[in-house]
Amino acid sequence: MSGGEAWVVVGLAGVATVALKGLGPALLGGRALPPRLLAVVGLLAPALLAALVVTQAFGAGDHLAVDARVVGLAAAAVALVARAPALVLLAVAAPATAHVRML
Amino acid sequence: MRGGARAVAPLAVAVLGFGISFGVLARSAGLGPIAPIVMSATTFAGSAQFAAVSVLDAAGGVAAAVLSAVLLNARYVPIGVSVAPWMTGGFGSRLLRAQLVVDESWAVSSRGGGRFDVDVLVGAGVILYGTWVAGTAAGALAGDLIGDPERLGLDAAFPALFLVLLRPQLTGRRPVLAAALGAATALALVPVAPPGVPIVSAAAACLLGLAGRSARATGPTDEAGGSGARGAGVG
Numbered sequence: 001m002s003g004g005e006a007w008v009v010v011g012l013a014g015v016a017t018v019a020l021k022g023l024g025p026a027l028l029g030g031r032a033l034p035p036r037l038l039a040v041v042g043l044l045a046p047a048l049l050a051a052l053v054v055t056q057a058f059g060a061g062d063h064l065a066v067d068a069r070v071v072g073l074a075a076a077a078v079a080l081v082a083r084a085p086a087l088v089l090l091a092v093a094a095p096a097t098a099h100v101r102m103l
Numbered sequence: 104m105r106g107g108a109r110a111v112a113p114l115a116v117a118v119l120g121f122g123i124s125f126g127v128l129a130r131s132a133g134l135g136p137i138a139p140i141v142m143s144a145t146t147f148a149g150s151a152q153f154a155a156v157s158v159l160d161a162a163g164g165v166a167a168a169v170l171s172a173v174l175l176n177a178r179y180v181p182i183g184v185s186v187a188p189w190m191t192g193g194f195g196s197r198l199l200r201a202q203l204v205v206d207e208s209w210a211v212s213s214r215g216g217g218r219f220d221v222d223v224l225v226g227a228g229v230i231l232y233g234t235w236v237a238g239t240a241a242g243a244l245a246g247d248l249i250g251d252p253e254r255l256g257l258d259a260a261f262p263a264l265f266l267v268l269l270r271p272q273l274t275g276r277r278p279v280l281a282a283a284l285g286a287a288t289a290l291a292l293v294p295v296a297p298p299g300v301p302i303v304s305a306a307a308a309c310l311l312g313l314a315g316r317s318a319r320a321t322g323p324t325d326e327a328g329g330s331g332a333r334g335a336g337v338g
């Protein structure tokens with residue numbers, strides 16, 4: 001890959017991301033959403049975050065895989081149920097996975 | 104803003120490691136030391152950056168690399184709409200603050216029922232931005248010295264991180280249903296759709312909000328205000 005290609009990707013990805021992130025706030029900023037749309041976006045966080053959890057845990061390129069990451073996620077889930085703080089959750093997830101990989 | 108900074112402090116540790124990983128990957132993909140840092144400073148969206156650089160690394164070409172970044176960041180359109188009502192001020196200021204929206208800053212600023220605390224979002228976003236760019240710089244410039252944090256199981260920290268952010272959102276039947284539907288949609292699409300599409304498609308699960316009772320009746324989500332405020336802090 002040429003260095004020029006990298007800079008073109010950096011530039012275009014940057015411009016596209018600024019546009020995608022800015023679209024809503026730039027066009028609709030400060031204006032109340034209609035109640036029905038508000039009810040919809042209220043469920044956006046649980047829907048997207050759950051999707052991120054499962055794709056980060058089970059996604060492996062173009063297929064699904066159950067691997068050492070599941071052990072880390074399970075350890076985090078146990079810590080979550082035990083009401084451990086966020087840092088503890090992250091601190092148990094990573095070593096649990098790393099440990100399983102070494103086995 | 105300080106509240107937002109406090110809420111994401113634990114997550115910032117993971118983001119720093121992720122930034123280092125990105126710097127290491129981008130450097131080894133032949134981007135040199137400067138382009139990865141500029142990319143983190145201008146794109147500020149981890150998964151999209153990883154995807155674009157992975158495509159370049161696999162000689163997939165410029166168009167495919169940019170397309171993968173666009174698909175992975177497509178979710179920021181509905182996310183941007185969700186925070187728009189709470190983002191006041193001039194056009195330039197709104198556009199600028201919108202750039203601080205990433206999954207983590209957005210989630211910790213959620214107050215339930217579609218409400219957001221923009222001060223918390225900005226505080227959290229600034230901390231994450233600094234951490235992300237600094238991590239990238241460390242990985243790109245000194246990756247050989249640090250080694251790749253990926254081997255420490257960092258990839259498992261990310262599902263855990265999103266689990267931390269998801270927990271305070273699950274405040275009633277509807278959010279739980281939306282989460283289950285979103286997760287199922289994403290999993291079903293991973294094998295058949297390009298990266299990014301499963302996530303943005305999962306957003307459609309929030310259309311559950313149109314079913315049955317009116318927006319005003321979603322009382323239980325109000326609880327998310329308290330717990331969501333501290334977000335990750337509540338654990």
